[in-house]
Amino acid sequence: MRGALAALLRNRRAETVGRLAGGIAHELNNLLTVVIGALDVFAIELPPESSFRGPLEAAQEAAVRAAEVARRVLLYAAERRAGTAPGDPAAIVGAAVELLRRGLPRNIRLEVRVPDGLPPVRGDAGRLEAALVDLGINARDAMPDGGELSIVVEDVSYGGASAPPSPGARPGRYVRIAVRDGGCGMDAATAARAFEPFFTTRPPGDAAGLGLSAVRDAVDACGGRVDVRPVASGGCEFIVHLPAAEIAAAATVPRDFAVPREVVRGRGEAVLVVDDDADVLRATERMLAAIGYRVLTADSGPGALALIARGDQPIDLLLLDIVMPGMGGLATLRRVRERNPGLPALLMTGFAGRDFVPPVDLGAEIVPKPLDLGALSAAVRRAIDGGRPGGGAQGAGKI
Numbered sequence: 001m002r003g004a005l006a007a008l009l010r011n012r013r014a015e016t017v018g019r020l021a022g023g024i025a026h027e028l029n030n031l032l033t034v035v036i037g038a039l040d041v042f043a044i045e046l047p048p049e050s051s052f053r054g055p056l057e058a059a060q061e062a063a064v065r066a067a068e069v070a071r072r073v074l075l076y077a078a079e080r081r082a083g084t085a086p087g088d089p090a091a092i093v094g095a096a097v098e099l100l101r102r103g104l105p106r107n108i109r110l111e112v113r114v115p116d117g118l119p120p121v122r123g124d125a126g127r128l129e130a131a132l133v134d135l136g137i138n139a140r141d142a143m144p145d146g147g148e149l150s151i152v153v154e155d156v157s158y159g160g161a162s163a164p165p166s167p168g169a170r171p172g173r174y175v176r177i178a179v180r181d182g183g184c185g186m187d188a189a190t191a192a193r194a195f196e197p198f199f200t201t202r203p204p205g206d207a208a209g210l211g212l213s214a215v216r217d218a219v220d221a222c223g224g225r226v227d228v229r230p231v232a233s234g235g236c237e238f239i240v241h242l243p244a245a246e247i248a249a250a251a252t253v254p255r256d257f258a259v260p261r262e263v264v265r266g267r268g269e270a271v272l273v274v275d276d277d278a279d280v281l282r283a284t285e286r287m288l289a290a291i292g293y294r295v296l297t298a299d300s301g302p303g304a305l306a307l308i309a310r311g312d313q314p315i316d317l318l319l320l321d322i323v324m325p326g327m328g329g330l331a332t333l334r335r336v337r338e339r340n341p342g343l344p345a346l347l348m349t350g351f352a353g354r355d356f357v358p359p360v361d362l363g364a365e366i367v368p369k370p371l372d373l374g375a376l377s378a379a380v381r382r383a384i385d386g387g388r389p390g391g392g393a394q395g396a397g398k399i
Helices: 002-045 053-079 089-103 125-141 188-193 211-221 278-290 301-310 329-339 373-386
Strands: 108-113 147-158 172-180 225-230 236-243 270-274 294-298 317-321 345-349 365-368
Touching (some): 002 053, 089 125, 125 172, 211 225, 270 278, 270 301, 278 294, 278 373, 301 317, 301 329, 317 329, 317 373, 329 345, 345 373
Parallel strands (some): 108 147, 270 294, 270 317, 317 345
Antiparallel strands (some): 172 236
């Protein structure tokens, strides 16, 4: 028991370090998008014979080296979050239940249902086990006067008329794990923030508020989904969807950091850029405008949907940040595609480190931050030309 608890604590510490490292890298990538974008725009506007050409190229090289530092931080964060080999969900649940049984008071009844024949799931077994223990501890703490804690595992498939567990999730086979308690429950405002790092409803000094955030990170790492919903009879239910190992992973575009030597120009097409970071939004707008695109901007998913719904400005491409408060890029793109399935789109993110696998099945390329003009211009051109009948090389106008 002591060894298992020690391993759980080590996993929690590694999870916290990895999450903090990933957050730092995300912020660095947003800042570097502004810096690299400005330098790239200056580079294409500055006369070749200018005496500022040398210092500008030196600044570009320094910014590229800084981007490599951010990439290494993301790699470090990934290393804190162990591998994604297929694992037996029944064994993962069984190990978590064994730990929980020893830590539950007598006034809490534990009911567990795990069917035979579950498919393997892709993810780190230790992290997923720790995540289930965290959910069980959360349920225990919600029932100080006792009650029933149930863990029900199911083999489910989505596709056709049966929608996947979340917007942007891939159709296919999943292992669904429902952890339900009969405790005090959560109001809508608390449920909306339940997975935020350091958010807690407990008294000061009683908890760090990292348990449910660690659960979300562990599930997200294998392309899964975790949600919380109230139970009509009281209490709440956490529902975890883990994709079966056979669900193909979406590929991330390889990134080779280098000062852009070639930029592909636009031809006046309209690009709608959506990002909640105002500085990144302005930097991306300047980059695209400098190479011949007409740029529209929105600082949120709902703002983008409202602009598109007006229909007064035709849009040739959507460029959306994946991580935004409220409605993120995946959910926004899913909503857009319901009405306009053929609209070309790109998704950008500052979290695209090693093994980054966004749960997206929308045919949109992933453009990692920090954005540089060479990589961005090429991706925009590919997306626009790929979305047109006969599109392709005719879109290339290089400088």
